[in-house]
Amino acid sequence: MLTILFDGIAYGMLLFVLAVGLAVTLGLMNFINLAHGAFAMAGGYLTVLAMQRLGIPFLACLPLAFIGAALLGALLERTLYRPMYGKSHLDQVLFSIGLAFMSVAAIDYFVGSSQQNIQLPEWLRGRTEIGDGAFLLGMGHYRLFIIAVCAVLTVVLQLILTRTRFGSRLRAAVDDPRVASGMGINVNIVFLLTFAFGSGLAGLGGALGVEVLGMDPTFPLKYMIYFLIVVSVGGTSSITGPLLAALLLGIADVAGKYFIPKMGAFTVYLLMIVILLWRPQGLFTRKGAR
Amino acid sequence: MANVSSLQADLLGRARWRWWEFVIWPVAFVLPFVTPSHALMINEIAIVALFAMSLDLILGYTGIVSLGHAAFFGFGAYAAALFAKLVHPDPTLGLLFALVLSAGLGAVASVTILRGTDLTRLMVTLGTALLLLELANKLDWLTGGADGLQGVVMGPVLGLFEFDLFGRTAAWYSLTVLFVLFLVMRRIVNSPFGATLQSIRDNRLRAMSIGVPVVGRLFAIYTVAAAIAGVAGALLAQTTGFASLDVLAFDRSADVMLMLVIGGVGWLYGGVVGAVVFKVLQDWLSSVTPQYWMFWIGLILVLLVLVGRDRLLRPSTWFGAGRAVRKKGAQA
Amino acid sequence: MSAAQKASVASAAQPVLSASGLVMRFGGITATNNVSLQLRPGARHALIGPNGAGKTTLINLLTGVLTPTEGRIELLGEDITRLAPHQRVGRGMVRTFQINQLFDGMTPLQTLALVVSQQRGLGRKWWQPLGRDLAVMERVAQLLETFRLTDVAQLPTREMAYGKRRLLEIAIALACEPRVLLLDEPVAGVPAGEREELLQTVAALPSDVSVLLIEHDMDLVFSFADRMTVLVNGTLLTEGTPEEIANDPRVREVYLGHGEAAHE
Numbered sequence: 032m033l034t035i036l037f038d039g040i041a042y043g044m045l046l047f048v049l050a051v052g053l054a055v056t057l058g059l060m061n062f063i064n065l066a067h068g069a070f071a072m073a074g075g076y077l078t079v080l081a082m083q084r085l086g087i088p089f090l091a092c093l094p095l096a097f098i099g100a101a102l103l104g105a106l107l108e109r110t111l112y113r114p115m116y117g118k119s120h121l122d123q124v125l126f127s128i129g130l131a132f133m134s135v136a137a138i139d140y141f142v143g144s145s146q147q148n149i150q151l152p153e154w155l156r157g158r159t160e161i162g163d164g165a166f167l168l169g170m171g172h173y174r175l176f177i178i179a180v181c182a183v184l185t186v187v188l189q190l191i192l193t194r195t196r197f198g199s200r201l202r203a204a205v206d207d208p209r210v211a212s213g214m215g216i217n218v219n220i221v222f223l224l225t226f227a228f229g230s231g232l233a234g235l236g237g238a239l240g241v242e243v244l245g246m247d248p249t250f251p252l253k254y255m256i257y258f259l260i261v262v263s264v265g266g267t268s269s270i271t272g273p274l275l276a277a278l279l280l281g282i283a284d285v286a287g288k289y290f291i292p293k294m295g296a297f298t299v300y301l302l303m304i305v306i307l308l309w310r311p312q313g314l315f316t317r318k319g320a321r
Numbered sequence: 322m323a324n325v326s327s328l329q330a331d332l333l334g335r336a337r338w339r340w341w342e343f344v345i346w347p348v349a350f351v352l353p354f355v356t357p358s359h360a361l362m363i364n365e366i367a368i369v370a371l372f373a374m375s376l377d378l379i380l381g382y383t384g385i386v387s388l389g390h391a392a393f394f395g396f397g398a399y400a401a402a403l404f405a406k407l408v409h410p411d412p413t414l415g416l417l418f419a420l421v422l423s424a425g426l427g428a429v430a431s432v433t434i435l436r437g438t439d440l441t442r443l444m445v446t447l448g449t450a451l452l453l454l455e456l457a458n459k460l461d462w463l464t465g466g467a468d469g470l471q472g473v474v475m476g477p478v479l480g481l482f483e484f485d486l487f488g489r490t491a492a493w494y495s496l497t498v499l500f501v502l503f504l505v506m507r508r509i510v511n512s513p514f515g516a517t518l519q520s521i522r523d524n525r526l527r528a529m530s531i532g533v534p535v536v537g538r539l540f541a542i543y544t545v546a547a548a549i550a551g552v553a554g555a556l557l558a559q560t561t562g563f564a565s566l567d568v569l570a571f572d573r574s575a576d577v578m579l580m581l582v583i584g585g586v587g588w589l590y591g592g593v594v595g596a597v598v599f600k601v602l603q604d605w606l607s608s609v610t611p612q613y614w615m616f617w618i619g620l621i622l623v624l625l626v627l628v629g630r631d632r633l634l635r636p637s638t639w640f641g642a643g644r645a646v647r648k649k650g651a652q653a
Numbered sequence: 654m655s656a657a658q659k660a661s662v663a664s665a666a667q668p669v670l671s672a673s674g675l676v677m678r679f680g681g682i683t684a685t686n687n688v689s690l691q692l693r694p695g696a697r698h699a700l701i702g703p704n705g706a707g708k709t710t711l712i713n714l715l716t717g718v719l720t721p722t723e724g725r726i727e728l729l730g731e732d733i734t735r736l737a738p739h740q741r742v743g744r745g746m747v748r749t750f751q752i753n754q755l756f757d758g759m760t761p762l763q764t765l766a767l768v769v770s771q772q773r774g775l776g777r778k779w780w781q782p783l784g785r786d787l788a789v790m791e792r793v794a795q796l797l798e799t800f801r802l803t804d805v806a807q808l809p810t811r812e813m814a815y816g817k818r819r820l821l822e823i824a825i826a827l828a829c830e831p832r833v834l835l836l837d838e839p840v841a842g843v844p845a846g847e848r849e850e851l852l853q854t855v856a857a858l859p860s861d862v863s864v865l866l867i868e869h870d871m872d873l874v875f876s877f878a879d880r881m882t883v884l885v886n887g888t889l890l891t892e893g894t895p896e897e898i899a900n901d902p903r904v905r906e907v908y909l910g911h912g913e914a915a916h917e
Contacts, residue, residue: 063440063443114627115627120386120440120443121380122626124386124388125582125622125626126622126623126626128575128619129621130623132615132616132619133615133616133620135615136613136616139612140613140616256447259443259444263440293459294459296451296455297455297456300449300451300455303444303445304433304449304452307433307441308433308445312438312441324794325787325790325791329790331762332762332784332790333782335782336782336783336784508780509779511782512779512781512783513767513770513771513776513779513781514776515779516759516766516767517771517776519756519758519759520759520764520767523755523756523757524754524756526754527754527756527825530716530742531768531771531828531829532772532776532829534739534740
C-alpha cells in the first residue's frame with residue numbers, strides 16, 4: 032500500500048517536471064502546445080544516445096538533456112511558435128499536432144522504432160525496504176532519486192518565480208502582457224526564456240523517464256494526454272496547482288493499475304472527465320484565472 | 322424601404338444548388354462503374370467524407386473543437402459489426418442500429434462539452450475517445466481486442482445487391498448513404514437551426530442573449546454529429562468486413578480534422594474535398610515512403626497553419642460576391 | 654370604463670420590471686448591496702453612477718448572467734429570479750452590451766433573420782432554409798430600414814464601421830421584441846460623426862418598450878430619461894426625476910468629490 036503511494040508520488044513528480052513547462056506556456060502565451068512531449072522525447076533520446084554512443088555517464092546526461100531540449104525549444108519558439116501566438120486555438124492544436132507527428136516520424140527514421148534502454152549506474156539500482164506487512168514501504172533507489180531531483184526542481188522553480196526579478200516579470204507578463212510591455216518588460220524575451228526553460232525541464236523529465244516510462248518514437252503522443260491532464264486539472268495560475276494535479280494523477284494511475292488491472296488507464300480518463308465536468312477551470316485554479 | 326424579395330433572394334441564394342453540384346454527384350456515382358479497380362478507394366473516400374462532414378457540423382458550424390470524434394466512428398463500426406455477426410447480416414438494419422446507438426452515445430457524451438474552455442473541451446473529447454479505446458481493448462471477449470472483430474459477413478443490400486469482390490456494391494452503398502445524409506446536413510446548416518449554431522460559434526454570450534437555448538442546441542447537434550459519424554464507422558465495418566481498434570485511435574480523430582482543414586471548415590463540401598485530397602495523398606505517399614507518412618502529414622499541417630487556412634483557395638470563393646456560399650473559417 | 658381603459662389603468666399600476674433587495678457577493682466583495690429598482694411600462698429610466706459602481710453587475714443580475722446571492726426579480730408580475738438568461742429573453746427582457754457582441758461570421762441580414770426567427774419560435778426549424786419565411790423577412794427589412802443598415806446588410810459584420818456595428822448591436826436587441834430593454838452605454842466609443850444617427854434611433858424607440866439606460870454621457874441621459882437612479886459602490890444612493898437628481902447635493906458630491914466647490 033505504502034509502496035504504491037511511494038511509486039505514485041515518484042511518477043507524479045516526474046509528470047510534474049515534464050508538464051510544468053506546458054502549464055506555463057499555456058498560462059503565459061495562451062498557447063495549446065500538443066508537441067510539448069517532443070521536447071521530452073528529445074531529452075530522452077539525447078540521454079540514450081549520449082550514454083550508448085559516447086559513453087557519457089548518466090548523471091552528466093541530465094544537464095545535457097536539459098540544455099539540449101532548452102536550445103531546441105528556444106530555436107523553435109523564435110522561428111515557428113512566435114507567429115502562432117495570436118492564432119485561434121484550433122490552429123494551435125493543428126500546428127502542434129503537426130510538429131508532434133513530424134518529431135515522431137523523424138526519430139523513427141533516424142533511430143528506429145524500438146524501445147530504448149539505458150543502464151543505470153550501480154548506486155541507483157536496488158531497493159530499500161522499511162517496515163513490514165501492510166505497512167511495507169519498498170523504495171526503489173531510482174524512484175527516490177527522481178523524487179529528490181524533482182523536489183529540488185520544484186523548490187527552485189518556486190524561488191525563481193517569487194524571489195527573482197525574472198520571476199516577477201514573468202508573473203506580470205502572465206497577468207497582462209500589454210501592460211507588462213508598457214512597463215518596459217521585454218515580453219518577447221520573457222516568452223523565449225520561459226519556453227526554453229519549460230522545454231528544458233521537459234527534456235530533463237524525458238531523460239529521467241527513460242527508465243520508468245520507456246522511450247520510443249511514440250512517446251509524445253502516448254504521454255500527451257497525461258501532460259494535458261496535469262495542466263487542465265491543475266490550472267495554469269500557479270506552480271502548486273499542476274504539482275498537486277500531477278501527484279494526484281501519478282497516484283491514481285499507479286493505484287488504478289494495481290488494484291483494477293483490467294481497467295488500467297480507464298480509471299484515469301474517467302477521473303479526468305469527471306473532474307473537468309465538475310470544475311472546468313481546473314481543480315486548483317484561483318477564481319478568474321484563465 | 323429595403324426590398325424584401327432581394328433580401329430573401331440573398332439568403333435563399335446561399336442554400337441553392339449550384340450547377341457544379343449537379344455534375345459531381347452523378348460523376349461520383351458513375352465512377353465505380355467506369356473504373357471498377359478504384360471502387361474500393363471510392364468507397365473509402367465516401368466513408369471518410371461522411372465522417373469529416375459530421376465533424377464539420379460541430380467544429381465548423383458550432384465551434385466545438387473535438388479531438389475525439391473517432392469515438393463515435395469507432396463505436397458505430399463495432400456496433401454494426403457485432404449486429405451483423407450476432408443478430409442479422411442485413412446492412413440497412415445494421416446501419417440503423419449503429420445510428421441509434423451512436424446517437425445515444427453522442428447524447429450522453431454531449432454533457433461533457435457544454436461547459437469549459439477550448440482546452441477543457443479538447444481534453445474531454447480526447448479523454449472520451451481514449452476511454453472507449455481502452456474499453457474496446459479490455460472487453461476483448463466482445464470486440465476481439467487487439468486482433469479486432471473478424472469475419473463480418475454482410476447480406477445483400479436491401480436484399481438485392483450482393484457485395485461483390487470489386488467493391489462496386491460497397492462504393493454505391495456508401496455513396497448512397499453519403500448522399501442521403503448530405504441532403505439532411507445541407508438542410509440543417511442552411512436553416513434557422515443552423516444559423517443558431519453559427520451564432521453559438523461566433524458569440525455564445527450573445528446567442529444566449531437573443532434567446533437561443535445554447536445547451537439544448539449543443540446537445541442536439543452533438544447527438545446528430547455522433548450519429549452520422551457512427552453511420553460512417555458502420556459503413557466501414559460493413560464494407561471491409563472487420564472492425565479493429567484503430568477505428569477508435571487518436572490518428573483517426575487527427576486525420577479527419579486535417580481533412581476538414583484542407584478542404585475548408587464551415588463548408589460541407591470541405592469534408593468531401595478534404596477526404597479526396599487526403600486519401601489520394603495518403604495513397605501516393607504510402608507508396609513513396611511507407612513508414613514516414615506521418616512526417617508528411619505533420620509537415621502539411623504545420624505549413625497549412627503557418628500559411629493561414631483562410632488564404633488557401635476555396636471553390637466557395639470562386640463564384641462572386643453576391644451568390645457565393647460565404648463560409649468563414651471557424652474561430653475555435 | 655372600457656376594457657382598454659381598464660387595461661391601461663392596470664398596467665399603469667403594475668411595474669413591468671421589479672427588482673427588490675438584490676445582493677451580489679463574490680467571495681469577500683459585495684458588488685451589489687440591497688438594490689431595488691422598478692420600471693413602469695414605457696419607462697425611460699437612466700442608471701448612472703461613477704465607474705465601478707456596479708451598473709453592469711446589476712444588468713447581469715437582471716438578465717440572469719449572474720445569480721443573485723439574495724433578492725427577487727419580477728417581470729410582468731412573474732418571478733424570474735431562477736430563470737436562465739435565454740428564457741428571460743423569451744419573456745421580453747433584452748439587453749445590449751457595452752462592448753459590441755456581434756456575430757462576426759455572419760452579415761447583418763443573416764443576423765437579423767436569425768434573431769427574428771428565433772424570437773418567433775422558428776429557431777428549431779432545421780428543414781426550411783433561413784429566409785424562406787416571408788413574415789420574418791418583412792420584419793427584417795423593417796429593422797434594417799429603421800436602423801439605417803440597409804446599405805451594409807450584406808457586408809460581413811467584421812468589415813462594418815464601428816458606428817454601424819453599434820447600430821446593429823441595438824437592432825439585434827429590438828429584433829427580440831423586448832418589453833424591457835436594458836441599454837448598456839449605447840453611445841460608448843462611437844465617433845462624433847455617427848453619434849447623431851445612434852441618438853436619433855435611441856430617441857425613436859417604441860413607447861411601449863420600457864427602457865433602462867446606462868450612460869455616462871449626461872447630455873443624452875438628461876434628454877432621454879424621465880426618471881433616474883444613482884448607484885454608488887453597489888448601493889442605491891437616490892432615485893428621482895432628472896431635476897431632483899441634478900439638484901441633489903449628494904449626487905454632486907459623488908461626481909465632484911468631497912469638499913470641492915462645485916464649479917458651475
